[in-house]
Amino acid sequence: MTAPISERLDDPETAREEGRRKMDWAREHMPILASLREEFTESQPFAGEVIGMAMHVEAKTAVLAELLAEGGAEVAITGCNPLSTHDDVSAALDAHGNVTSYAERGVDDDAYYAAMEAVIEHEPTITVDDGMDLIAAIHEDYPELIDTIVGGCEETTTGVHRLRAMDDDGALEYPVFAVNDTPMKRLFDNVHGTGESALASIAMTTNLSYAGKTVVVGGYGDCGRGVAKKAAGQNARVIVTEVDARRALEAHMEGYEVMPMHEAAKEGDVFVTTTGNRDVITAEDFEVMQDGVLLANAGHFDVEIDLVALEEMAAEVTEPRDGIEAYVMPDGRELNVLAEGRLVNLATPVALGHPVEVMDQSFGVQAVCVRELVEAGDAYEAGVHDVPDDLDREVAEIKLDAEGVAFDDLSEAQAEYMGSWQHGT
DSSP: OOOOGTTTOOOHHHHHHHHHHHHHHHTTTOOOHHHHHHHHHOOOOTOEEEEEEEEEHHHHHHHHHHHHHHHOEEEEEEEESSTTTHHHHHHHHHTTTTTTEOOTOOOOOOHHHHHHHOOOOOOOOOOEEESSHHHHHHHHHHHGGGOOOOOEOOOSSHHHHHHHHHHHHTOSSSEEEEEGGGGIIIIIOOOIIIIHHHHHHHHHHHHHTTOOOEEEEEESHHHHHHHHHHHHHTOOEEEEEOHHHHHHHHHHHHOOOOHHHHTTTTOEEEEEESSSSSSSSSSHHHOOOOOOOOEEEEESSTSSOOOOHHHHSSEEEEETTTTTTEEEEETTTTEEGGGSSHHHHHHSOOOOSSSSHHHHHHHHHHHHHHHHHHGGGGGGOHHHOOOOHHHHHHHHHHHHHHOOOOOOOOOHHHHHHTTOSOOOO
């Protein structure tokens, strides 16, 4: 049985202190969660609930986990990526009286899934997931728990894609909110969060500039838009690759060059995949890449860059810097892979994930969705559900209030006009 993180560290007390320091900094810059914490601490909406979480366990996630715990829940948490946990933050969380953390950085697949099972053994009544591994494990290995699970929330694009496929197959047996798809997540977290944090992590890991380089963005969804926009803002030439004609046209109309990946592979200096799909960069692309290219993935799973093919092609693999593996081709070219092809903004040694303010918004949506499940979970049938628009607007209004930003309301006449079909020319 997997023990909590505090029992696996050599010096848990020092780790807790450092983790708490990181969490306190994040907490100071998360006004949405501060407002909800005040509400939840007083009303205790989660009393009696067990919340199982599989998330990127770093400072901002920890603020969300503690918010749920301070609202009365028992929280059990583990990581959703073997390289995204901050052990000191995990230890600080584990010190909270209502939280048990099993997350540890750098574990192998067996330990990763054993920690997931440890969370499930708490018998959660609500799940909060990033990537859907927790939901999948419950359905596959612990179906007897499903009847007592009120519902769940899914944070990321890849997880929602998996959930919708599961729902289409009739295999999803409790309601799950697609937090990723709501405007307060999609418009800010995916665009600004991924765009800024992925590029920042690459820059900090390599100590290289984007100015004058060609950045190839694989995929022009919300995350790809963000990476392309931020790279262009740092004076890079941006090439976009796409499989959807409309998104390719959108990228073209935004002023980016658009071409197939095999053509872009010949020109790029930095490659960032953002699709959530597999085999975006493959062996035929590696064959034509320039010496010294940087290969990074900003999608949830490490399948977008075909590392199996790359390893088979390489004469040797070296580690020129922490977080970088250089695959040396027989002709002497070096193709540099960051963070083992895992989520680059969270898995490099220096990664900090999305900016704090961005995650305050996304986790605010998570928190109000958990509240909705507790208050009205019976109203939702098994399957994937959009986040109710009033919850999304609630989070936006809290943020605007914290920023001191005022905005207009519809007048009665405007509201009537927008709700009527009878007004013509």
